Amino acid sequence: MxxxxxxxxxxxxxxxxxxxxxxxxxxxxxxxxxxxxxxxxxxxxxxxxxxxxxxxxxxxxxxxxxxxxxxxxxxxxLGSIYRQDFGLGEHIRPVLRRLVTATGETASFYVLEMDERLCLYRENSPNSVRHHLEEGSRLSLDRGAAGHVLRAYGAGSGNAQQLLRPDGGCISVGERNPDIAAVAAPVHDRDGALHGALAVSGLRSRFDAERRTHALELVLEACRELGTVA
Amino acid sequence: MxxxxxxxxxxxxxxxxxxxxxxxxxxxxxxxxxxxxxxxxxxxxxxxxxxxxxxxxxxxxxxxxxxxxxxxxxxxxLGSIYRQDFGLGEHIRPVLRRLVTATGETASFYVLEMDERLCLYRENSPNSVRHHLEEGSRLSLDRGAAGHVLRAYGAGSGNAQQLLRPDGGCISVGERNPDIAAVAAPVHDRDGALHGALAVSGLRSRFDAERRTHALELVLEACRELGTVA
DNA sequence: CAATCCGGTTCTGTCCAGTAGAACGCACAT
DNA sequence: ATGTGCGTTCTACTGGACAGAACCGGATTG
CATH class of the missing domain: 1.10.10.10 (Winged helix-like DNA-binding domain superfamily/Winged helix DNA-binding domain)
Structure with missing residues (x-):
């Protein structure tokens, strides 16, 4: 059996x-x-x-x-070999950097592992002095835009779908950290399977509603781009 | 005993x-x-x-x-926790990036582990299309500028001292890879102990003698800067 | 179509690898 | 001088782990 x-x-x-x-x-x-x-x-x-x-x-x-x-x-x-297995190689850092430059906020890539999300890549914004999160960090799935995205697309959780916008992305304000706002969208591989979630996050006082909407557009575009190399 | x-x-x-x-x-x-x-x-x-x-x-x-x-x-x-223990956090990527921008070549940070060097951080140059080396890679100490630097300052190897320049850095051409040239210098922590080696590397056809000399100046300056945060 | 091959999985008798936990040494505090 | 706590060493005992055969299923070959 x-x-x-x-x-x-x-x-x-x-x-x-x-x-x-x-x-x-x-x-x-x-x-x-x-x-x-x-x-x-x-x-x-x-x-x-x-x-x-x-x-x-x-x-x-x-x-x-x-x-x-x-x-x-x-x-x-060995951890680096694990990360390489996601096949994002030299493409992801320039993409994250463009997002940082264009939005002024921190950009990250997370993958779904069991019932958590794991940060594989992160480019910090020069602006974010106390937004301390490292590559390698584990976070829950139930809070934050990236968590909702991974839960909706990868963990098959029905209720996470409701937190997504029509364009497939997600915006969260003050969920995991009361001072932080985030936008996220899924990266799919060529087979359409979930690869991970791209996110931009920053202090909500600066990362206001208008900037979030604009950032999500950039993230969605970046996700399409990354989807062609995954 | x-x-x-x-x-x-x-x-x-x-x-x-x-x-x-x-x-x-x-x-x-x-x-x-x-x-x-x-x-x-x-x-x-x-x-x-x-x-x-x-x-x-x-x-x-x-x-x-x-x-x-x-x-x-x-x-x-856990590998990320190991890397965090070197305490370079958010400081090293901007430093590596500046080196990439100023030199047009790839910048890396290596540490000495037993009888090898391990790449902890790497920022690739947009120019280097076939200079494929990942964070996490292990390399020998007997070839390449960074290897000589780590051997001389950290492994107490007498003969590596001879490969260093008066300014404490090192330049190598075609040692580990026939097509690659590299410059490197040591990063010390506040106690004066070796922390790691900063290196810039690229195709020797482009990374010629003049550019290497200039790059080494920038690397030495960057090492002093990193030494204040390690 | 039957036989064979190969990769992955399951099972169990045997034995020694690994543990529990006491004893010890040393540095520091009282 | 005595007590405390940390790190290290030692060994009797037991059950954890292994070797390796048998099995299953899918693919290949004759």
Missing amino acids: SLDRVTKEHRVESVERALSILEAFSDRRRNLALSELADETGLYKSTILRLASSLERYGYLRRDDASRFRLGPSLWR | SLDRVTKEHRVESVERALSILEAFSDRRRNLALSELADETGLYKSTILRLASSLERYGYLRRDDASRFRLGPSLWR
Whole structure:
């Protein structure tokens, strides 16, 4: 009987213990002491040291001069391969940059992963000093224009359709962050399947209704352009 | 007795088996069949399926509609945290972009990891159509201006010092790729420790001796600027 | 049409890999 | 001098993980 692979019973407990060590890190917690890892994962320190030794050997973890653990270079290397698999290569940054220039706001590209969105590319606006979000960030799908777009086109969520405009894009104001407004639209690949969502976002005080409408036009046009290379 | 951590005997074989599955992927081989993974890793297919189940569950691997394995989103997310740890945030892309604009060539930032260099940031020149190198790429240290710089300042290699210019930078022509010339210089952090190397590279037919000298001046200036934020 | 091949999946007896958790050493605080 | 907390080492014990055969289904070949 063929179970769904992700939920199937097969598992290797040691591997999942090791991965749970890696999962303890976040952009707010980029280095951790042994005791902190023990607290976070519930693993014994001796267990962590053994697992960490293997992770270090393969470059997934490292230890700094103060014996604190940090994530290792193999993650960046393999993560970059994951991103390359979306096939946007050298095309997306110029497109994002044009959007930044034309709108004065930050431009991003998100993909749908499970029940979240993941930021693959981001070009910050020189104007946005406290709009801090990094490539690699995970965000929810239930707030923000890009979340609605990914939910509507990719996750088959009926209610997200209602949040879309007739042109297929979406505008949100102060949903994920009260001060931020965003516009987004879907990028489809040649087969018509959802590839990701292109978004422009900025402080709502500057990114007003008129500018949002104009930005969405530019985003929709950029999505059509990206759709020809995906 | 305190052994060097990376070479110490402790290891968890199952974890290293799982990681060897991830290591089978590269930018040239972004999706693999079960049999290909078996060939590449030497593991039994049943072993791979068990290990892969855990990797999938944590988002490190996924399977597409054709049952081929691909790297998963967790690698991009954690890899981005690794890159953030270098603290270059929003400062480096504008610096790289200025170098691209001023020189007409591609600009990159590399860090030293073990006995290799790893590309963390890259801004491609619109001119360079076949100068294909991605963020995340690993390169050797023994060829190319950036490799020499990282070896000289970070790996304590005596002979690399000789390849440096009096101003601390380096120029290379056709070392790693016969058609490519590059200039590079070190970025130090506030403590004076090596942070990474900034490089500009392009086709040697266009990136001639005069332009390289000028580019190196700009790179050295940019390195000083980046040194104040690292 | 039957036989063969190949890739992916399932199953289970066996064994040793991996864990739990105590003990230890060291630095720092009281 | 004593107590605390962190990181490291050690080992008896157990169940996690593997090897590898068997199976299934689709594609190919004769």
